[in-house]
Amino acid sequence: KAGVTQTPRYLIKTRGQQVTLSCSPISGHRSVSWYQQTPGQGLQFLFEYFSETQRNKGNFPGRFSGRQFSNSRSEMNVSTLELGDSALYLCASRPTSGSETQYFGPGTRLLVL
C-alpha cells in the first residue's frame, strides 16, 4: 500500500500571502489529521477530519483552515501568512477516528519570508 503523500514538499511564500497544502491518505483511511512542527513548539495538533467533517480542532487561529473531500484527500489552507507560520506541516491518516495508530506523511516544509 502506498503511504501518506503530501504536496508540495517545499514551499516559500511571503508575509500576507495564502497557501494551500494537500494530503492524500493511505487508501481506505478515512481520518486525516494535520500537525504543525517547529523547533520551539514541537509537534502541535491543528485539526482532524473524518468523512468530510471536522471532528477536532487544536488551538490555532482562524487563519488555519482545512477541508476533506469525498475521496478522503484533505487540504489545509493558511491565509495572511506570518513569519511564525514557517514550519513543517505534517498530515497523518488512520483507518477510523478512534484508531490509535496513525501514519504520518513526509510533511510540507513552509518558509515564510
Add this chain to the structure above:
Amino acid sequence: QKEVEQDPGPLSVPEGAIVSLNCTYSNSAFQYFMWYRQYSRKGPELLMYTYSSGNKEDGRFTAQVDKSSKYISLFIRDSQPSDSATYLCAMRGQGNLIFGKGTKLSVKP
C-alpha cells in the same frame, strides 16, 4: 508547566549501549501513551503504543508507563547507528494527542 516535558538532548551513545528516553506529564487523565521515531526529513512513525500503566516489549524496544509518577520511558537495547533519530513521546486522554518536543539520539559506530 507544559503538559508533556521531554529532555531535548542531544543524546550520544556508542553502538551497543542501552538507551533510556523519558517523558513526564502533568495531566492525570492521560491514558494512551506512544513513542514515535522521526528520521531527518521524514514524518514520525509509531514505535510503541501502551494503554494505561505497565510495560510493553517489542524486539529491542521496551516502553514503560508509571501513571503514579506521571512518567513514561522508552528503552532501546543493543542500540544501532540506524536508531539515530529524534524520539517523540505522545499521550492523550479523551482529547487530542499531545507530543513532547522530542529527544535527538545519535548512536556512534
